[in-house]
Amino acid sequence: MARIYVALDIEATGMDPERDEIIEVAAIKFRDEQVLERFETLVQPRRPVPLSVSSLTGLTMRDLRRAPIFTHVAPRLRQFVRNYPIVGQSPEYDLQMLAAHGLELRNPVYDTFRLATILLPDLPAYSLASIAARLGISVAQQHRAMADVETTMAVFLGLCDLLREYDLETLRRLADYTTQAGLPESDVFEAVYRELAEQGIGQLGGVLAERLRTAVPGVHHAAELVFLLPRERPSRLEPTGRIPQLDTEWIGHLYGQAGIFAQTLPGYEHRPGQILMAQAVARTLNEGGQLLVEAGTGTGKSLAYLLPAVFHAVERGETVVVSTDTLALQDQLFAKDLPLLRRALETAAEEDPRLARAAQFRATVLKGRSNYLCLRRWFLRQREPFQSRAEALLAAKITAWLPQTETGDRAELHLTSEEQAAWAQVAESEGACLPHRCLFNRRNQCFLYRARATAESAHIVIVNHALLLSDLLAESRVLPPYHHLIIDEAHHLVDEATQQFGFQVAQEDVRELVRRVLGLDHLGRFTGVLGELWSALAALPDATARGFARELGEKLTEWWPRVEALHHQAEGLFLLLGNIVQHHPAENGSYDRQVRITQSVRHEATWSAVEEVGQTLTTHLRSVCSALHWAGVRVDELPETVRDEVSELVTELDVLERRARELHDRLQEVLFAPRAERVYWLTWRAQPPHLSLNMAPLQVASLLNELLFSRLETCVLTSATLTVDRSFAYIREQLGLTDADELVVDSPFDYASSTLLCLAEDIAEPGEPGYQRQVNETLLGLLRATRGRALVLFTSHSALQAAYRAIKRPLEQEGILVLGQRIDGSPRQLVERLKARPETVVLGTNAVWEGVDVPGEALSVLVIAKLPFAVPSDPVFAARCEAYADPFHEYAVPQAVLRFKQGFGRLIRSTRDYGVCVVLDRRMVTRRYGQSFVQSLPPCTIRRTTTAQIPRLAQEWLVRQQDRLAASTAGGKGGQSNGSAGS
Known part of the structure; x- marks a missing residue:
């Protein structure tokens, strides 16, 4: 590519162009791989560089004190850039910052981030360093302007090389689609297309596409060729005919100090709790039935159930399904734990034919439709x-x-x-x-069905709870037949069942239905499936097809006003529903609102108007169903050769008819025929605007038993948080598992020696005057004393923001970085920064209560600002409370305890970990139910104390633990984390 480009990058004191200042600028002018000229300078800001920026860039005021101010830099930079296209990694921010400082550049701008999201779809992250690594480009330094510019140039050239690997037909489409999307990068696609076309490169794709166009009308480019060629299906898993019993004593030996994992994993630790769990899982697979296992942090529960499951599946030729709640655990099981298990089995395969057979297990991941x-x-x-x-x-x-x-x-x-x-x-x-x-x-x-066919051939099929449950209701099942199920992260099963066994009808659903059924384009031509069917039939030479096309054309003229009326009635219905939401106050000043549709709401004057519009809307939906059904029946009467020509459109007719009937039935139920065993509510979200009608079952236990548990021979449910006060009573009642066996496996970690639990006695209760101020003051004192190394958990983002504003400046003045979720990045990004720089505090909400794993000293302090009770106005929570004589103690408290245990579990992640957990909610001490929270935790060292004493206690505890660990290491007694085996 003979064009000249300028790669550009700046560093600044923050992300706000109106308040923050530029501290470094770099640019490289290049043609192909030839660097033509460089531009680099530091810039002197008027205010000090924030700690968060210094920690990333390494630049301090000492470095910048003698640098030129930006007004002296701007003319030189403008002259350097001139009118050349600018290349950058998410350069909008850089250009906004330059414009705010008086240098507005109107050059074409090409974003390497945006290009990479199109051309490198398999990347887990799209930072400049991640893109460079995927392209094989070494990155010596990050977050300095010239280093980032050099990487940006190399990344841009690498992405252009990737483009040259496409055929011309694909490049043509990419250029057209990005043009329609309004992306300046369309110039890059167009330039590469012209370059290859002029050189005669990429013509093979064009030749293949031409052959394909001739053979199969409607298919236009070579990339589609592969989808018109048959592929082999894997053979299904067949029962072996053997029904051996798993030897629980032998299985226990495999986890022992001379077992297969000890031979394979460096530093593997023998864990009695892991053996107990594995043997319990094996017995359940032998005998059938249900098993509830609470496995404390560090048990190694994944390997405890995977090994017996693999043996059972391979020996019998039966599928065992493993269901998780989170994608992270799904990935861990498939990409880490199962390969580790296979390696262990292969290493010891010569010792026992059972191990050799088991090492040949097949596993796959299956996701929702x-x-x-x-x-x-x-x-x-x-x-x-x-x-x-x-x-x-x-x-x-x-x-x-x-x-x-x-x-x-x-x-x-x-x-x-x-x-x-x-x-x-x-x-x-x-x-x-x-x-x-x-x-x-x-x-x-x-x-989808290739994934299903692969699952039918697999011994272990890993799914998530959403697919597991939604598949129970599907007419065409995605999961292969199975009778043995292991549910990990089982504490989420009730919430997921509530969602999957319910439904939602949004305004967008009706709009999408109308668009797909029938519409008019700007030229007055019919669109949608009915319009396409009419056009396709009219273009065929068959007389019967053209005759039906004329008949259908008359019908379309008749149906169009009804379809248009359906659209207008839907808009009117959701406008009325939005008015209902607006007349009910939002909780905690939130912009997102939920309004339960109770009998009192149904007796409001506005609801009568809702019903009136709803009647008209459902009538029009029935008309649409009739129209689609009529068209489908009439097409079936046409000759087979004609039906083959429009087979895809006929399928779409059937699909849309079912979708229209589903929308009709759901609206009919919510508006006119609510059921006593269900709860209904409205949800309104501000950004992006969204309004929906929702339904959920009041209880899921009976549904789970009918649809899932009663059909299984074996079901193991496990989590680190299933018990309240060491009892499974709450989770049993929620899931309806009256006959399940129980096992509690305590964590192998020595919490009594490693963990201090501080309970504040003198703080105001949440909601009382002065509570937030006391939280802020306590955080300041505590985090100064511990020099950060902390995770602070909140139950609302408003509370997080209040604390963030109060503690950020004073702590950062002392070198302690404060990062807030949704303010400074995603949970994953913030956790990575905490690992890289321990003198950091991360403030998080819901997404951080689970799944965060920071072993070592980087996370030594955990603060739980408030007990995680559900919002009382939540429609499902409120409706379920009505079923209890004492809803607070029977329902709200157990639910909060399980959530609290999840949060507490963030602190200790390995045998060498230690730390302090501080709870700034006096109810832990003053209320009777507070004991349920304390007694549900591992046996820590507990101190009930004043907020003033917490910093000293925490500091002393951490120093003592550091000394203990140092002495243990010096004596050769240091433990070691087991990686995934200890998760």
Whole structure:
């Protein structure tokens, strides 16, 4: 590419162009790989550099004191950049900062981040360093302007090289889609396309595409060729006919000091609790039934259930399904624990034929339908004009990704929230597919059913709770038949069942239905499936097809006003529902609101108008159903050759008819025929605007028993948090597991020696005057004393922001970095910064109460600002409380205790860990139910104390633990974490 570009980067004191200042600028002018000129300078700011910036860049006021001010730098930079295209990593921020300082650049701008999200869909993160690593580019330094500019230039050139690997047809589409999306990067796609076309490179794709166009109308580029060729299906797992009993004593030996893991894992620790759990799982697999296991942190529960499950599945030729709540645990099991288990089995395979057979186990991950691209919907969608920038950009990402993907899983794509919404138009969904009619499924190209076929051949199938539960209700099951189930993170099962056994109807659902059924374009032509069917039939030479096309055209003219009325009635209904939400006060000043649809709401004057509009709306929905059904029946009467020509449109007719009936039935239930065993509510979200009608079952225990537990031979449910006061009574009642066996496996960690639990006695209760002020003051004293190394957990973002504003400046003046969730980054980003720089405090809310793993001294202090009780106005929580004689103690407290235990579990993650947990909620001490929280924790050293004493106690405890650990290490007694085996 002979064009000249300028790679540009700045460093600044913050992210706000109006308040923050530039402290460094660098740029490189280049053509291809030739560097033509460099520009680099520090810039003197008017105010001190914040600690958070110094910690990243290494720049201090001492470095900047003699640098020029920006007004002296700006003319030189403008002359350097001139009119050349600017290349940067997310350069909008850099350009806004320059403009705020008086240098406005209107050059074309190409974003390496945006290019990478299209061309490198498999990256887990899109930082400049991550993109560079994927392209094989070494990065010596980060967060300095010239180093980042050099990396940006190399990344841009590497991405252009990737583009040259596509055929011309694909490049043409990428250029067109990015143009429609309004991306300046379309120039880059266009330039590479022209370069290859002029050089005669990439013509093979064009030749293949031409052959494909001739053979299969509607398919336009070479990347699609692969989807029209049949693929082999893996053979199904067949029962071996053997019904051996797992030898629990032998299994226990495998976890011992001379067992297979000790031979394979460096530093492996023999853990009696892990053996107890593995043997209990094995007995349950032998005898059938249900088992509840609470396995404390460090037990190694994943390997405790995976090894017996593998033996059982391989010996009997049966599938064992493992379900998790989080993607992180799914990934850990598949990418870390199962390979580790296979390696251990292979290492010892010569010792026992059972180990050799088990080492041949097959495992796979299966996700919910909506994670997979539907090829039928994707190719249909390309026939229609894009309605938004997000749709066009999604099309570009899919086009670049299709030649690469084997799974069709959207997790391989980096999608914005708007693109995620557009993904729903091309994703698999329940009711959106008729497998026996689908061309792609018959050829084994359908991503979803290929994943299902792989699962049918696997011994271990890893899923998440959402798929596990939604599959129970699906007409066409995704999961293969199974009779043995292990549910990890089982404390989330009730919440997930509440969501999956309920439903939601949003305004966008009706809009999408209308768009897909029938519409008019700007030229007055009919669109949607009915419009496309009419056009397709009219274009065929068959006389019967053209005759039906004329009949259908008359019907479309008749139906269009009804479909248009459906759209207007839906808009009117949701406008009225929005008014109802606005007339009910929001909790805690939140912009997001939930309003339970109680009998009192149904007796409000506005509800009568809702019912009136709802009646008209449901009538129009029935008309749409009738129209779709009529068209489907009439097409079935046409000759087979005609039906084959429009088979995809016929499938879409069936799909949309079912979707319309589903919307009709759900609206009918919520508006006119509510059921006593269900709760209904409205949800209004401010950003992005969203209004929905919702339903959830009041209780899920009976549904779980009917749909899941009663169909299984074996079910093991495990988590680190299942008991309250050492009792499974609450979780039993929630899940309806009256006959399950129980096992509590205590953590192998010595909490009494390693962990101090400080309970504040003199702080105001949450909600009382002065509470937030006392929290802020206590945090300041505590975090000064410990020099950070802390995670502070809040139950609301408003409380987090209040503390952040109060403690950030005074702590950072003393060299302690303060980072807030959703303020300074995502939970993952903040945790990584805490690991890299222990003199840091991370403030987090819901997403940080679970899943955060920071072993070692970087996290030595955990503060729980408030006991995590549910919001009383939450519709489902409020409705369920009504079923209890004492809802607070029978329902609210146990729920909060389990949540509290999850938060507490962030502190100690290995045998060498130690720390202090501070609870700034006096109710732990003053209320009777506070003992439930304390007694549900491992046996720590407990101090009930004043807030003034907490900093000293924490500091002394940490110093004592450091001395103890040093002495232990010197004596050769230091323990070692077991990695995933100890998780």
